[in-house]
Amino acid sequence: MLTYSFENIASESMYEHLYRCIKQDILQKKLRAGEKLPSKRSFAKNLGVSTITVESAYAQLVAEGFLYTLPKRGYYVCELEQEAPVPAPAPPAPPKRSEGKAPEQRTYWADFVGSSVARDMFPFSVWVKLLRDVTASEDEATLLTDTSAGGIRQLRQAIADHLYQFRGMTISPEQIVVGAGTEYLYGVLIQLLGRHRGYAVEDPGYQRLSKIYEKNDVAIHHIPMDQGGVIPEKLEESGAEILHITPSHHFPTGIVMPVSRRYELLSWASKGENRYIIEDDYDCEFRLAGRPIPTLQSIDVMEKVIYINTFSKSLAPAFRISYLVLPRHLVTRFYETLGFYSGTVSCLEQMTLARFLAQGYFEKHINRMRNHYRALRDKLLAALRQSPLAGKVKISGEQAGLHFLMALDTPRSEEAILQAAEGLDLRISFVSQYYFSAPNRLPHVLVMNYSGLEEGKVAEAVARLCQAVLGEPEAAADPPATQGRGDHT
Template sequence: MLTYSFANIGSDSLYEHLYKSIKKDIIDRKIKPGEKLPSKRNFAGNLGISVITVENAYEQLICEGYVYSIAKKGYFVADINSVTAKTPIVLTEENVVMTSDEQRYLADFSSNRSNVKQFPFTVWAKLLRECLTDYQEALLEMPPSGGVLALRKAIANHLYEFRDMTIDPEQIIIGAGTEYLYGQIIQLLGQDKIYGVEDPGFSKLSQAYRVSGATVKHIPLDQEGISVEELEKENVQVAHTSPSHQFPTGKITPISRRYELLGWASKAADRYIVEDDYDSEFRMTGKPIPALKSIDVNEKVIYLNTFSKSISNTIRVSYMILPKHLMKLYYKRLSFYSCPVTTIIQMTVSRFISEGFFEKHINRMRNYYRQQRDFLVNTIENSKMASYVKIMEADAGLHFIIHLDVPCSDEEFVGIMERKKIKLCALSEYYQRTENRSEHEFVINYSSLSEEQIKEAIDFMSKEVVRLALKNY
């Protein structure tokens, strides 16, 4: 009969130790498939434990598929060839590197992450502790579907002071990232609508709309932004645009085109504009561009913004502002949704804004990013490739475009940089309509890079650009 020692079983209960011992013997083939296990009573008497302990161990083994029972005959070992053939996955150093988002790049110009070292950890920890102390009961309650009122008030006040927008806090809906809010917009306006997105544009946007069942049209840009003529031509009903800093081109939509867009939307009751104002706080020269929402008198603009850019990528707090008639429709149709952002995070962000820390952080980060931008631009202009490069849209936000005079395709140049451990994305990669693609233009994100990374990466890039240019000559 099977015998196991119950000395030194650690923190395990008796039945857990017995279950683990039998399981190990089954996996190690010390107990063969089809072999009958001792009856509960005999087994308990032999081991000096209770029958209920043996019963609990057997039940756990049955649940996991190691043992099966036959009425009036007893317990038998299952055939687990498929289980025992598996070997545990070991995360070697190589596995960890390959699964890491950061990979192994010297510099990643495709990343729009914020710089971790600039996060205000001391202030954030202080506010977090205060919220844990001051709102103990509230933190254990489900927040309203639109989000905690204190955060929505703080956002409304911030937008009034810094974006000249007069917003009722009830119009603000809090979400865990803008992707979540895209889905909410589709559920609110309907899957039967035709949604127009900018081309080139943010690839996740069209994916998010399609996954939610919507029809997506890719609308080309002209020199002033998204084409109103193409919106009409494609019968678009909801236009998604980033007028203050288009991604990835960096274009800024002038006031004339903004009014033209509003005029387009006002022509039909089911037309709306989704204004994505994702990094409006970080315009490098002059004041932030007035939001399209601030000049909308016909309630046609749904405004989106996020704290992922302004505070941290890991602070998954975004928000949308609905026109008042859509706000009423939202609470009628979608108020059954629970707000996906935890109350403690919402309260912390609320205090971060209302106590003035957000404004200080934005000012500090704007100065920091301006220095990073200036350093990067100066490094490029003083590099060996200066005569082969043109910098465009450098003042609008946290990325800009460079045009490189190189005698190879975008794909080839990106591959060359990849081999030099520099990650680069060509502007052409963001186009869906191939007839509009531009060549030899590359998107340069700099928010997460140090000066050392910038210097080394531009040095490598310069050598390759000059080598390719001279080779062609």
């Protein structure tokens, strides 16, 4: 039977240590594809640890695609496509409005689509203190100086340290480019990689991303997905050279891309000098069970992955600071071709955020936010279980991030449900709304983004949802007993 030592594991938890040991044996092929692992109970007894420790390690490995389960038979090692990639040889206007005003956006009583953060969750007192410290300690000329295209050194170093500690990414500050939101950085990447390239996106996927690429006059390829993510054969057929994906928590389906599919996509990228993968890690901080899923960038040996993330989800949507991690060979190209740009985030904000990260406040804030969202999610799920929808819904993906899927068993059409919800001042969306092409759409599956839901509105929000789905006014008159909080930019 497998055996591992638990001596000298430092601050690492026992399940994390076991997870790493098994993962390493799979990667080194000491555990081969199809091989059955010991049962949780016998393995725990042999190792002298609790069954929960083994169960947690197995669950993380299943989530990442290293193991799979067969009902009543146990855990088995997945087949991984892990051959080292071979380097490719060197190649030779909107409608006018008479009043001239932007249309007003409707505010809903409860919104399961947009992203927001409870006002009392942002650490204003800490932020104001750090802001004062920066203005008091930094030279005036430094604070008022135009920043470089990549951002100030202090913030890039703090981000690099954070990514090493939290995501296991070993990068240098020079690889980081800071910008005012991911939408701005998408445009930077188009200029860096070329408008004449074909850009592939997930179908279904984040609709605003497609619109941004469209407005930048690039060819867009919508690649269909299966349970592992974008389908490599369809990607190859498209002729695209740039692939934009959300592998750690796909929006909207919640798919966590297994490691075998990640290697397949890295192999695809290695076959062309101008092929790159943009890894969008938009809500990695909010995986509510197990360890964060390792990044695609961390297993990329050919420098084909461009990592992008934002502080909009972790701090607030109005907090417009995001960043790229470029492969080393693209750093020089960035500064040679785009280095003339000024930084788009003020020096004062960058320095304040750098201290917020370096002094541990960000980690504390994320832990607080996780606890808040976990409690909010549990309250919402409890209310659904006690509602008239109980037995008529199937929930999935509730552990992976700030939204989950809810499949409905109802004869009502999606259009009727959406219209009824609108009338109840409830904003909802279906997975089918995020597809570009019509075939194989998932019917009657709601995308439940709860990041902006207020705790005190949970029961009434569920009651209104019941009324919209079931078409029965009495559903709202008998709310659950439990009372009560996806855009990524």
